[in-house]
Amino acid sequence: MEKILSGIIENQRISNAYLFCGGNHSQKVEAAVNFASKLNCKGNPSPCHECLHCEKIKKGKHPDVIFIQKENSSIKINQIRFLKEITKYGPSEGAWQVVIIDEADTITNEAANSFLKILEEPSCNVVFILISEREGSLPKTILSRCQKFIFEELPPLPPSEMACKIHKKIEEKPFNYIDISQMLSDKKTAKEILQEIYNIFAIAKNAQKAKVVLETLKGIEKNANHKLVIDFLCFNLWNKN
Template sequence: MEQKIMELQPRLTEHFMKLTEAGKLSHAYLFAGPAGSGKAELALFVAQAVFCTGRKDGMPCGKCSECRRIADHSFPDVVEVAPDGASIKVDQIRFLKAEFSKSGVEGTRKIFIISAAEKMTVSAANSLLKFLEEPSGDVCAFLLTENASLILPTVISRCQEFELQSPGFDELMERLEHEGISRDRASLLLGVTGSLNLALELSGDDEFAAMSADVWEWFRLIMTNDLRAFVNVTTHLKQYFSDRSEQDMLLDLVVLLVRDVMLLKFEDNGRTSFAMHRDELRAFSEKISAQRACRATELVLDSKKLQAVNVSFQNILETLTLKLVSCYHE
């Protein structure tokens, strides 16, 4: 973990190494940045730097019991909170506040990490304000968010805010290739997620590989005006309908495919996600109008809106299949 966050955020890791070595950590920080920028990794890195028994010049060793347990999310003096369902509720913040008042189990300090802090309810955010205004004890809180504009200004004003930037596409590609992942495969992984860690996780996920292949076969049938694509929804894709996260991933893959067609329509050298099928996608893009390519993208985005209001996912995908065939071929 130490090496990854130092590569992702070299200046910030150095900054916090100096602060922990000097004992000058503030009581609250807000890390704002997109997925893949290393917000959680940086917070855990600081926690390791605070509790590490083998720290040298602010750098945690990563090997002692404290460092390993923090990395495994099992160290008692590092308390983590994440959304319970769609939001972080006031009871979760009350739990944090109760922890604030307790002494450290293995040391004098306690660290609190609140993931997706923008998902705190108003009541939860207001409940947190008292601690931020009047911190008690030797504690430090890290609020992590992808969208600081959704957090109460009163909360932000009581934290030291840092904007974290994600590494660029080319840099992420290079890192994935360094891990032994082919360039074509890396393009798809980064199309689905801009996060290096998530891309690495997905690279070893057999179900993701199977889903990607099945979604491609379904789309290939649509490109060839083959109505067996409609049957394919039941025979192949339905196995991915049971879980909302799988549904999201499936639709994301469809978005990437129609986007690839549109990109190749306007830019022959456009960066495609399904790079392994680039030639077929390019040949198809040459057969359709720019208007149809754009319309297909709108249809898929409309399907995502229907999913958000809990329309039957099978109905969504079957209807989308027919609409895409019509859009591309009639």
């Protein structure tokens, strides 16, 4: 996929809208960010990961790379109105303005109609990247204006030793609340470990425990109090044992 996206830039056949669907979510987000870097990088080879544009994009601080994510359960009309204003004049610092719309399939009908008008009258040097699980979830009018890329599903990596240890502790009886809480006390590593544990439960089709871990991950993403989030996890897992 990286070679294809690089070829688009090298051949200067850049469309104003792309759809990244299928595959793993993180894989598509990474590809979108990498494409934004390639479009704006001043180094060689591109992206160089060292120039000012690459550094800003990596840190999420580039003014011309805009992320749109759903508010609560959907992408709303006010977010598209914001996009219309911010993309009106094109890039301010780099060569290209790149708008990455995550979970684009959650867009409301009202927002989709407004977004369609933006696609029908694109500004110069503005690229939209729509990320979706399934292409069929988006309106056909929007799909027809996107160049589509289907990502292959990547096999999940084997869980880390720490994730396996915590998973074993969770399944043990009696439930050791203190041990599990201590093993997840580091906020920096807890999210990654919990994602692995979620995958273990999902593969084992243990929907109840997978749901508890997923709710905990959402709490971490919202920057909730870490200790309270982990306490919530332990209490609810104890109830499921």
